[in-house]
Amino acid sequence: MTTAASTEPPRQHFLRGAGVALVWVVGMLPAALGIQRCTFAALFHHPCPGCGLSRAAHLLLQGHVADSLRMQPFVVPLLVAHACVALATVRTTVLEGAPWMFFRHRFGRVALYFLGAVYVAMIVLWILRAFGLFGGSVPV
Numbered sequence: 001m002t003t004a005a006s007t008e009p010p011r012q013h014f015l016r017g018a019g020v021a022l023v024w025v026v027g028m029l030p031a032a033l034g035i036q037r038c039t040f041a042a043l044f045h046h047p048c049p050g051c052g053l054s055r056a057a058h059l060l061l062q063g064h065v066a067d068s069l070r071m072q073p074f075v076v077p078l079l080v081a082h083a084c085v086a087l088a089t090v091r092t093t094v095l096e097g098a099p100w101m102f103f104r105h106r107f108g109r110v111a112l113y114f115l116g117a118v119y120v121a122m123i124v125l126w127i128l129r130a131f132g133l134f135g136g137s138v139p140v
Contacts, residue, residue: 009094017094024086032057041140049119049126052138053078071138073125077118084111 031054040048056072057079059065068075088108089099102108129137 009097013094013097016097016099017090020093020099021086021090024090028082038140045140047126047138047140049122051140070135074118074122077114078122081111081115081118085115087111 038048038051040046041051050072052072053075056068056075059068059071060075084107085102088102088105088111092102092105092108093099095105103112125134128134
């Protein structure tokens with residue numbers, strides 16, 4: 001008696017997916033708790049393109065949306081982009097057993113392009129703020 005091959009991923013893929021999700025959670029804890037300092041700002045005494053993101057996220061969580069967006073206008077798109085990449089890596093791990101091939105799937109590619117676009121926009125804003133536009137640089 002032959003049975004059709006199961007298309008359900010093996011149990012170990014689910015366990016690996018849970019491990020990848022745990023890595024994402026543990027990796028974001030220092031920033032979420034506010035204990036991570038900007039290495040660029042500490043070394044060069046100038047803000048990096050991402051300076052103010054942790055403070056903006058904390059302000060957002062406290063309900064101070066206007067202050068959060070003034071600190072770092074790309075906090076929401078960046079959080080969404082990182083969440084999409086995290087979901088893509090967990091999904092790929094569950095389906096294929098490894099997270100690093102997430103770009104093979106359309107959702108992974110879209111998430112990666114979205115993240116790249118947000119980073120490019122943050123760098124453009126950083127350059128414009130260095131010239132005094134949009135409220136100037138974020139305090140370090």
